[in-house]
Amino acid sequence: MPEQRLAIIGGGPKAAAIAAKAACLRDLAELPLEVVIFERHEIGAAWSGNHGYTDGQQRLCTPAERDIGFPYDSQLADGLGSELQVRFSWMAYAIAKGSYGDWVDRGRPKPTHREFADYIAWCIEDAAPVRFGEVTALKHRFGRWSVSYSDLATGSPKRESGFDGIIVTGPGPQSTRLPQVADHRIFDGVGLWLPGIVVAAAQRAAESPDDPVVIIGSGGTAAATAAALVRAQVQNEIIVLGNQAALYARADSYFENRAFRDPKFWSALSAGDRRIFSDRLTRGAVWSNVVDLLAQVDTIDYLQGEAIRVRHDPVGDPAGVLMVDYRTSADPDGVIAQPASVVIDATGFDPWWFRSLLSKTLADQTLREPVMRSTMASDLSLPLTGAPRLHVPMVGQAVGPAYNSLMALGSLSDVILRPYVEAALT
Ligand SMILES: Cc1cc2nc3c(=O)[nH]c(=O)nc-3n(C[C@H](O)[C@H](O)[C@H](O)COP(=O)(O)OP(=O)(O)OC[C@H]3O[C@@H](n4cnc5c(N)ncnc54)[C@H](O)[C@@H]3O)c2cc1C
Known part of the structure; x- marks a missing residue:
């Protein structure tokens, strides 16, 4: 079976959802799916309280049971839902940490953002390798992507090639809808x-x-x-x-x-x-x-x-x-x-932040934002001419309402992995 390699930009819940499902597919169905995650700070950086977006102490608005596998109804392989639930669910995590009984007795509180970051890190540890460093460019050649990044430990530029698809995650930086004024207030x-x-x-x-x-x-x-x-x-x-x-x-x-x-x-x-x-x-x-x-x-x-x-x-x-x-x-x-x-x-974030990572030809195509959104493929890839798949779930609301949130991360990983599962099976 031809190996399928995926790169995920950002080590958050979407990366955890996709990497965990790919790990289960490798073990259950022996599918050759490789996932590599690129993260500039730490896993769960947008939730830990160490890197902005939250102080980490606020609670999720969605319940813990809407975890990285919800709703566990995958059609990609027999027994996949159960395997995912046993290995990567919030419940499996709470049991592994010895806090499950306490969590139930307290009325199943929604996790704090910090606790959620710890859960994501626990999932990813068992699911996929992580390259720590800021991604600086996404290039493609002969139908494969390469990812350039600045290594977090050394600051030196690195590049990893041979990816069949790229998934960009995260809400993006603060949007600049208002003219920017420098002032400490x-x-x-x-x-x-x-x-x-x-x-x-x-x-x-x-x-x-x-x-x-x-x-x-x-x-x-x-x-x-x-x-x-x-x-x-x-x-x-x-x-x-x-x-x-x-x-x-x-x-x-x-x-x-x-x-x-x-x-x-x-x-x-x-x-x-x-x-x-x-x-x-x-x-x-x-x-x-x-x-x-x-x-x-x-x-x-x-x-x-x-x-x-x-x-x-x-x-x-x-x-x-x-x-x-x-x-x-x-x-x-x-x-x-x-x-x-x-x-x-607090006017929102810019989900098109990744444009600056692309070649000018591809970046220019993404400027037609309404067309990109409305003609996005069912696997949440942008309709880019001449490039391998670039999935951007944060702008995928025309395809499904859950894809920019935690509402159904199990459905999100299904739609993104489907074409690669099919390619691996041919
Ligand atoms: C504070 C907050 C609370 C939220 N609460 C909820 C909630 O309770 N329920 C809900 O359904 N939705 C919630 N959302 C909305 C939504 O779920 C998330 O924004 C989104 O789904 C986050 O998951 P993610 O995996 O896409 O990205 P994130 O978890 O944001 O991860 C993206 C990662 O990408 C990394 N990164 C960014 N740029 C680069 C780069 N160039 N190179 C390498 N790494 C990079 C970041 O460091 C970050 O770790 C919340 C959003 C925020 C901001």
Whole structure:
């Protein structure tokens, strides 16, 4: 059988899901599938609290049972679901760590992000080799990819070749939707979470107690940021400024949840209905337990408005007052200036960050983002001309609603591995 080699950029839950399933397929069905993971910091870096995105202490919004194999209904090989459950499930992990009984007795709490990072690392340790270093380029030749990276230990450039497919993971860096202004009172949804930075933001807010902290954004990061500032004892008013009418709450519901793992249901929806579903349940939606928490804090307010820029007043004076200019949906021509002690840009991340790793010819193709999204293949690879498969699940919502989250990592690994399993069997 021809060997199939895959490279995964990023050592997070998607890498764990794909590597674990490939390991089970190797052992159960003797399929020659090799997976190599490239990670710039540490496994679970976006969850540990050591590298931004979170302080590691927050809990997942999704339950532990939505682990890297959920929903364990793989069609790729007989007995695959059971093998995966026994070796790589959250339950297997808790048993291996001796904490299963305790976890059940405590009411099966959602893991903290730090605990989740430890679970991912445990899975990957048994599933795939990791090359530590920042990936700097993805090139292809004769139908195979090569990955260039800067070795974490030595800093020296390295290259590994011969990959049939590449999977890019991660939400990406902070998006730059707003013009960038350098100021020590401005933070973003990645950097705010680096060790010590929430406390620094709270101290800067205390220097201008009469001006509110303004958080720009209306999704999960904005809500988590508001909650973290309250925990850091910020006394200023906190304004969450979002372009939606409200912080929309998302609750657990069978009818919504099952759409994440039911491809038949999804394929029956029009493109418009898919977009409405995704907007309602993923983008710009905050889990109801977080919304309830924020609603109990009377210093937090939500304002509808689209931020246009953050600036100094007077303009260009870095010692001046911080201002957030925004417009409301009712008056799109008017500009309102909101003074702020501290500003946090929580407008989201850039899932197309990997463009800078590609050749100009391929990068230019990815600029047609709406076309890329709507014509993505069922295996979550981009419709790139002349290149081997490049899977980007974080932009795969037109194919399925679960692919940019933890909602059905077992389905995600199935759709990505399927073409390689078929190739290995021919
Ligand atoms: C704080 C936070 C909490 C979330 N909570 C939930 C939740 O509770 N439930 C849910 O369903 N979804 C949640 N999401 C959304 C979503 O699940 C994740 O963003 C996404 O699925 C993360 O998994 P991943 O494997 O794609 O990437 P990540 O876990 O983000 O891993 C990507 C990795 O890539 C590495 N990397 C980046 N660039 C390079 C490079 N050039 N070279 C090498 N490595 C690189 C990073 O260091 C990182 O470790 C959350 C997102 C965030 C940011």
